[in-house]
Structures are given as structure tokens and as C-alpha cells.
Amino acid sequence: MKIKAQMTMVLNLDKCLGCHTCSIPCKNVWTNRRGAEYMWFNNVETKPGIGYPKQWEDQTRHRGGWRLKNGRLALAAGGRLHKGLNIFHNPHLPVIDDYYEPWTYDYEKLVGSPERRHQPSIRPRSQVTGENLRLTWGPNWEDDLAGLTETGPGDPNFRGLEARAFMEFRNVFMFWLPRLCEHCLNPACVASCPSGALYKREEDGIVLVDQERCRGWRYCVSGCPYKKVYFNWESGRAEKCLFCYPRVEAGQTTLCAHSCVGRIRYVGVLLVDAERVPGAAAALADADVYPAQLETILDPHDPEVERAAAAAGIPAHVREAARRSPVYPLMKTWRLALPLHPEFRTLPMVWYVPPLSPLGPLAEEAQGAAVVDRLRIPVAYLANLLTAGDEAPVRLALKRLWALRRHMRAQRLGEPPDQAALESVGLDPGQAAAMYRLLALAPHGERFVVPTAAGGPLADAHTAQGRCGFPAAAGPTPEGD
Amino acid sequence: MNLADELLYTVYPYLCLTVFVVGHAYRYVTDRFGWNARSSEFLEKKSLWAGSTLFHWGMLGTLGGHAGGLLIPQAWFDRVGFDARAHMAVAYWSGLAVGIAALAGVLLLLRRRLTDRRVRAAGSMNDRVTLGALTLVIAVGLFNVVFGHYNVLDTLAPWIRGIVTFTPEAALMGPVPVSYKVHVLTALALLAYSPFSRLVHIWSAPVTYFVRAPLVFRRRVPEA
Incomplete structure (x- = not known):
């Protein structure tokens, strides 16, 4: 057993209202600079849809993440030799049009316009070239299913489903998927970097780009299957989500989590057995990766784990935070949270509680069927998104959420509690009460349990910032530039 | 001894090489953040493929050829039975191949940099100067291969070895044709700029x- 602490986030999609509030403070603090305008360390996608950048989930096109080659784990884009031979032109690098060309407006024209018969108008202007732009794609172009009939069939999560059937109005479904860097246990971006500029921090598992070592080879951008490493076209180097480490080190949660209006996010520490990571990433079948990853997460209440963690040098306050971690019960005890695309084999550490949805149009016809099969969002779709197609874990999570609702509803209305419903999904009233508290009531201090950084504040934090992921000379984009 | 030759082929090369060495150290210490390839593939990928691939592999071959052909004395080659005639023939054909690749590549890159609206907007004057200088040095170099047919093994090559071993002999450059001199002087300027x-x-x-x-x-x- 080789124990490491890992910062982890869980997002409860059942409560996400798609407001994009999470993206705004992230944008304002981290990517409000020239060359970074198009970057969204945190963005919210509408599902179904092809997302940002276009079709990031389709690894037959993007070649991100890992795959098994003769039983051994290998980068899907090709190993060292492939990178050496293609160092002058990365064949799998997405281009700016796969994201969008950022634009602004010449607001001066509005403000400075003399009085006229007609209202002055302004046109979008590219922030790359400064020329006028005809908009055909942009951030959140697919927001709330806009253009679903055009882009929807390109969503790989429809695998095994008749995508066209879900484009019809009576069958249509949607939910939101906020996305940030997964701070993976087995990060493909780190393994792809020729310069060794990307690294995973020993103390908290946060994945960062050393800005002073990055030489702009761009293999991290194509290597990340979640497309959460971005290329700054102005500075010529890679940037990514920092898990707001300057805040996290001070015991505060990330900006996206803090600002979440729906309170869907949970941030905490997990104790992970690093020795089990390579085996989990190389699990035989894609659907085996999730259960194997679950095995890497250790029970912080287990005295043996506690002893080993102390021996591994994990400070007492971090171990204490791990015991109070809100993400541990969601992921491990109740099995409500599931990883995003475990088949990419990076062992992501931002997990999602699948959303319940209204009963679909087939509800009347299928009265006898289980509730989860009558939900508008097909279980198969969620399974393709969260468990590499294995429906069992998704069903269990949805059934538990459903049983919890019925239980709480009965309690609220003064009806006799439906013990059988809870028992059928392996819960007792005590667990239900704890689940309800964490999912519905938990205040800030229970949703976010972030220990201050091991080792205390750095004496030369200003000098160290470039090595931790953001450029030293970063200033906001001048107005109107 | 000619003063002009001395200035051009002893003082000037060492000036350039000093700037080259000190400049790199200075840049690395003061501007680690700016030390990168400044790739523009993210903005334009299609035409970059042919240009960048041809240019880079062509340049690697060119640099390897220059190092092997000019820094190793012909006397050493003679010892293994590789005479000057064979050496010149190999240099001609390999130089032709990698030179054409490098020139075609750099011209494609130059066209892309000057015409693609995004690459042009994101690029700096420094990028354009660098690419222009590379084009000039490569073009003159390839001109020499195709039209020069001058045996550099007894003049230019020993002169370069003299520079490298700190025993400069400017007089060796006297009989070298002008186009070769232009290649040498522009290449040294590019080294100093790099x-x-x-x-x-x-x-x-x-x-x-x-x-x-x-x-x-x-x-x-x-x-x-």
C-alpha cells in the first residue's frame, strides 16, 4: 500500500440547472488574457451534444487517453517513437475552429455614436485577427439543445441507441454536464508531454503545467481525452485548470464549486492507493475500469489505512479531512457518483451523480417496468457517459436517488415510511437521512472539506507561480482589445 | 594579410558566435517563459503539415551534412578510403535532396505566415524576420549546391575548423566564390540572431x- 492524498470533486447532475455561473469566476480569474480568450477551464455542456471542443468524446477522431495494446497500457495517440517522428506536426491536435474563434464587439461605436435616425449596431470582431467575423460556432452554441438535430447524431454517447429517435420532440431529453480538468490518477497529458513540463503533485494530486518548462509541443492538448489542456496561441504554451490551487492550499474550495448556485459540487480529499493505479488503468475490459478505480480509493476510517497514511507522511489534518470528506460517501459508500468516461483509462477524479429525469412518453405503456427504465434520459446513454456502457452501476445510483425521494416525500407528507423501497436498494433510514443531508441541506463547510496545504505557505510563492501553471506576466485582456 | 578579410572572417564570426553563446545564456536566464517553439499549428494546420515537415527534416539533414562534411577533415575520410571526389559527389546529391526539401518547406511556411489571416495576426515581426532570414540562407546554400560546384574541402572547410578550434585563418577564405561567402556571412548573422x-x-x-x-x-x- 502506497497512500497518496488526492483532491477530488463530485458534481450532482441531478441538481445542475445549467446556469454557467461556475464558468464565470473561473474565466474572470484564470483565462481573461490574450491567447486564452477561447479557453474555459470550466465549461457547461448540454447533453446530448458534441460539446467543446467538437466531439471531444470521440477518440477515434481525437486519439486522447490510453488504450490496451497487447494487454499493456499505451497512449492512444502513439508512444514515444510516434511522438518523436511527428514532433514537427501533431496529427491529432485540434484547431481553434474545433473550439471557436473568440470575438468581441466594438462597443465604442455604440457609446460614441452621434444621434441618428436609426439605432447604431455593432458587429462581432475576431479577437485573433481583429477582423469582422461571421459567427457559425461559439461557446455554448448547443446550449439547451440548440441545433440538436444537426449536432446530436454526432454525440458518441448514443452508442447502441437510435439517436434519431431522441431528436423527435416527444422523446427528446437533456441535462447539463459541467466539465473541468479531471486531475486524473493516470493522466495521459502528463505522459504525453515531451518536455516533462506537466506533473502531478505528490501532496494533493493536482495536475499542473510548469510554464517555464513547457516548450509548446502540444501533445498534452491532444493526449488529454477530456480536452481540458488548452494551447495559448499567443504565448505558445499549454494551460489548464489549476484546481484553484492557490485557494485550495489556503483551505478554500475552487471558484467553480464556491460559486455554484445549485450547490451541486462537493470537494474533498481521498486517500488513494497509488500501487493499485496502474493495474486499475489496465483493467481488461473497459467496463472493468470503474470498479477497479473504486478499489484504489481507500476507507479513511480503516485503522490500517490510517496507520499507513501516517507512515506515508500524510499530515494529521489531511487525514482528518479525508475522514470528513463529502466525496467519499458519494463515490464509495453509496455509489451515487460515477466517473466520466472511465474507458479513457486515465482514472479521472471529478465524478458525477447521474440525473433523474421526468417520466418519458413511454411511461404509460410500460407501467410494469422499473422506474429507471421509464425516465426520459435513457439509462444506456448515461452508462455510455459514466460507466463505459455498464448499466448496473447507473441503475443502482438512479434507483437509490429515486428511493430517497419517495422516502423523504412520505416523511414530509406524514405518510408511513416505505421501508421496502429503501431496503430494495440496500439503504436503511439512517443512511437515507445522511444522504438527504449531504445532497439537499449540507452547508458550505460540509460540502467542501479542504485541508490547508501540507508544508504551509511557500516563502517564494511569486517565483513559484510559473512552475505551478500560470504565466508570471498574466494580465487581463485590455478592454476592447 | 587583408584587413577586410580579417574583419569579415575572423572578427565577425567570433562576434556572431559570442552573441550566439552569451545570448542563449542570457535568454534562458531572463526569459524562461518565452523559451518555446511558438507553434501556430493551433491556428492553421493543413498547410503547416507539408511546410513544417519538409522544412524540419530538410534542416536536420542539412545541419547533419554540414557538421559531417565540414568539421571532419578530409584527411580522416581519406584514411578510410573516402576520397574528395566521392565526398563531393555525396555532398552534392545529399545536399540537393535535403536542400530542396528545406527550401520548399521554408517557402511554404513563409507563404503561410504572410497570407493566412490568423497566423499573420498572431505572429510577430520577429517570426517574420526569422523566417525571412532562414529563407535567404537556405536559398543561397541551395544555389551553391546547384550552380557553385566549388570544392570547399580545401578552403572553406579548414577555415571553419580553424574558427571552431580557435586557430582562425582568414586567408583561407580568399579564393572562395562570392555566393559561398554570402552564405557563410548570412548564416553567421542568423546564428547571432537565433x-x-x-x-x-x-x-x-x-x-x-x-x-x-x-x-x-x-x-x-x-x-x-
């Missing part, structure tokens, strides 16, 4: 990637 351009990425060739462990871990606070 530490202040994106060309510094040459020194960051990721050789350690082939031997290091795939995953990199670092401590926030280094262990004492």
Missing part, C-alpha cells in the same frame, strides 16, 4: 522523453 528568436526551441529537443517514466510527480514543497 537566441532572440523562436529558434531557441532547437535546444529543447525532448531527448529525455525517450527515457523518462511516463508519469511525472513533483512535490509542492521540495523535500529537505
